[in-house]
Amino acid sequence: MITKMFLHNFKSWDKTGDIRLAPLTGLFGTNSSGKTSLLQLLLMLKQSAESADRAQVLNLGDERSLVELGTFKDILYNHKGESILKFGFEWALKERLSVPDPEHKGKFIFEGNKFEFQSEIDENGAGRLSVIKLLYKFASHSFIMRRSAKSKNEYLLESPSDQSVFKLKRALGRVWNLPAPVKCYGFPDQVKAYYQNAGFLSDFQLAFEELMANIYYLGPLRDNPKRQYTWAGAQPADMGRRGEKVVDAILASRERGEKISRGKGRKSLTLEEYAAYWLKELNLIHSFKVEPITPESNLYRVKVKRSADSAEVLITDVGFGVSQILPVLTLCYYVPEGSIILLEQPEIHLHPTVQAGLADVFIDAIKNRKVQIILESHSEHLLRRMQTRIAQENISNDDAALYFCEMRDGTSELRHLEINLYGEITNWPEGFFGDDFGEMAAMTKAKLERLKKTA
Numbered sequence: 001m002i003t004k005m006f007l008h009n010f011k012s013w014d015k016t017g018d019i020r021l022a023p024l025t026g027l028f029g030t031n032s033s034g035k036t037s038l039l040q041l042l043l044m045l046k047q048s049a050e051s052a053d054r055a056q057v058l059n060l061g062d063e064r065s066l067v068e069l070g071t072f073k074d075i076l077y078n079h080k081g082e083s084i085l086k087f088g089f090e091w092a093l094k095e096r097l098s099v100p101d102p103e104h105k106g107k108f109i110f111e112g113n114k115f116e117f118q119s120e121i122d123e124n125g126a127g128r129l130s131v132i133k134l135l136y137k138f139a140s141h142s143f144i145m146r147r148s149a150k151s152k153n154e155y156l157l158e159s160p161s162d163q164s165v166f167k168l169k170r171a172l173g174r175v176w177n178l179p180a181p182v183k184c185y186g187f188p189d190q191v192k193a194y195y196q197n198a199g200f201l202s203d204f205q206l207a208f209e210e211l212m213a214n215i216y217y218l219g220p221l222r223d224n225p226k227r228q229y230t231w232a233g234a235q236p237a238d239m240g241r242r243g244e245k246v247v248d249a250i251l252a253s254r255e256r257g258e259k260i261s262r263g264k265g266r267k268s269l270t271l272e273e274y275a276a277y278w279l280k281e282l283n284l285i286h287s288f289k290v291e292p293i294t295p296e297s298n299l300y301r302v303k304v305k306r307s308a309d310s311a312e313v314l315i316t317d318v319g320f321g322v323s324q325i326l327p328v329l330t331l332c333y334y335v336p337e338g339s340i341i342l343l344e345q346p347e348i349h350l351h352p353t354v355q356a357g358l359a360d361v362f363i364d365a366i367k368n369r370k371v372q373i374i375l376e377s378h379s380e381h382l383l384r385r386m387q388t389r390i391a392q393e394n395i396s397n398d399d400a401a402l403y404f405c406e407m408r409d410g411t412s413e414l415r416h417l418e419i420n421l422y423g424e425i426t427n428w429p430e431g432f433f434g435d436d437f438g439e440m441a442a443m444t445k446a447k448l449e450r451l452k453k454t455a
Contacts, residue, residue, distance in 0.1 A: 001372045002042075002211075002340060003114075005089035009077040011037040012412040019414065022401035023366040027376040028383055029405030034412025035376040039342045041087060042215060042374075043067040044075075048183055049212035057121060057129035057184045066217055066241065072123055078410075081123060084132065088118030091211055094338050097138075099200045109166055109200070110139035115207055119184045124152050131155075131181045136204045141166060143201060145181055155180060157191065157198070169196040216335045218243060218327055220345035225315045225323035228293065229300045238335065243327025247300060249334045250275065250290050260333050263368050274333045275326060279304075282357040284322050286310070324349040328358070332365040332373070341365075343375040352381045359385035363395050391423030404429050 002021050007013055012034040019038070027035040043066040048059040060075065061068040073081045093113040101107040116137035124130040133146045141161035148154040154177035159168050171194055179188050186205040191198050222243040229247040236245040236252065253271035261268050269277065276288040287305040292298075302315040304322065315323055328346045335341060347355040359382055362373050377383070386402065389395050402417040406429065418426045 001338070002089050002091045002374075005038075005041075006087065007038075007041055008086040009080075009083045010041055010085060010087065011075055011077065012407065012410070013037060014077050014411050016414055019403070020401050020416070021372070021374065023372050023399045024362055024386075024395065024401075025372075025374045026383065026386065026400070026402045027374070027405055028378070028403065028417075030407070031378075033405040033407050034414075035403075035405040036344060037412070039217075039344065039374065039376060040067050040069065042340075042342060043217060044069060045184075046212045046215050046217075049185070049209050051183070054182050054186075055180075057131060072129055083122070085121045086118070088116065088135075090114065090116045093207065097203065097207065099139075099203065102197050102199070110141060112139035114138075115204070117185065117208060121184060129184075131184055134181055134185060136201075138204065143204070145178070145187060148177055151177075153180060154178070155188075157187075157195070166197075168198055170194065171196050211340075214336075214338070215340045215342060216331060217241065217342045218331055218344070218346070220348055222324050222327055222348075225302070225320075227301070227314055227316050229290075229302070230298055231300055232298055239327040239331045243324075243331075246327045246330050247290060247302065249330055251300065253334060254290075261368060271330065271333055275329050278329050278361055279322065279326070281360075282325070282354050284325070284354060285318060287312075321350045321354060325354065325358075329361060332361060332371065333369060335369075335371065337370050339369075340372045340374065343373065345377060346375055347377055347379040347382055352379075355379045355381040356385040358382055359389060363389055366395075366399065387419060387423035387425065389423075390419055391421070 051059040096113045098108045099110040118135040120132040144158045187201045216238045219241045259268040285304045303312045404415045
């Protein structure tokens with residue numbers, strides 16, 4: 001789970017400061033206020049880690065990528081090409097990491113389950129990106145790879161921590177400077193050859209890549225429902241950007257015979273049953289199932305019943321909201337436990353009552369699946385339900401972090417919403433979800449004017 005992040009000079013953000021991320025993190029605000037950019041940074045790093053090009057510092061994406069950001073100048077604050085992009089985050093490992101002591105068998109140099117990472121990047125003047133510095137901090141020790149002042153193609157490795165505990169040891173022979181890092185986060189292979197006791201740094205790089213692989217994303221624009229779906233046994237990793245793989249995921253989970261725990265004392269459900277449970281709980285439909293058109297067919301139909309007494313119909317013949325929420329529900333229970341889920345506008349095309357109910361879905365998912373959900377939303381109803389559940393102690397302030405993003409003079413600003421034990425926001429921003437009082441006053445004034453005319 002990512003517990004903290006910051007960024008400097010990224011899109012509309014000059015400096016965010018440290019942002020606390022909780023198991024359930026909500027980013028609210030107006031359009032173009034910068035909240036999506038916070039998700040885009042993580043998506044950019046994910047696709048960079050998954051890129052086959054080890055020399056590509058950042059993968060800014062294309063039409064096939066999770067996110068397409070254009071050029072390096074495009075992603076810089078105020079589009080100043082000479083600026084430095086800086087970002088970092090802290091995260092907790094699923095399992096404790098122990099680094100063996102290469103000089104003393106059976107002993108460990110470092111042990112811990114938390115990492116801190118930072119990277120600074122600029123353009124080298126020839127149109128290519130260059131890492132200025134990358135830093136890992138683990139078990140109170142820092143390991144820094146810094147660009148040499150003499151050459152932009154040479155780097156130095158430093159460990160400014162307590163040298164009585166650990167000190168980097170150069171290998172015998174000529175002292176060579178290191179080449180550039182791998183992408184924006186990795187130590188080059190030469191580290192092992194140039195240092196006698198730095199082989200464990202590859203574990204840090206692996207931890208970063210595992211974190212990125214553990215991120216799953218669903219975009220705001222989702223596929224329309226279909227009258228039939230083809231499944232040839234695919235085992236998708238997620239729902240796809242538009243939720244287009246949702247039926248594949250349900251069928252793959254069914255074939256694997258997976259059951260999902262609902263907590264102590266409650267019956268485990270299949271993925272299909274869990275989706276059906278929430279669709280019914282949210283009062284969208286009464287029942288839901290995926291079935292083959294014929295017993296041996298690879299063509300499937302999604303059938304639903306609006307009520308207990310109604311006939312079964314295809315998902316295309318009910319309200320559009322069912323097909324829009326289905327990928328959201330499925331993703332929360334399909335990804336591996338402990339995953340990080342990024343959601344853009346999960347409430348899109350949904351009735352206000354269902355928008356509010358999404359908060360209960362997310363609370364259930366973080367509790368029973370131990371996933372982390374980071375979402376950006378415009379929904380007042382979703383936020384209000386979160387406030388209610390905090391007041392009812394269904395979720396604590398430690399497990400929820402809610403923010404309001406706004407634009408001031410062309411710069412995005414982030415405000416942490418302070419919620420008391422009664423679910424009240426004590427620092428409610430002006431005009432957060434419009435001006436209700438102003439609308440009521442205007443309506444009352446209009447009513448009086450009309451009464452005067454009729455009189």
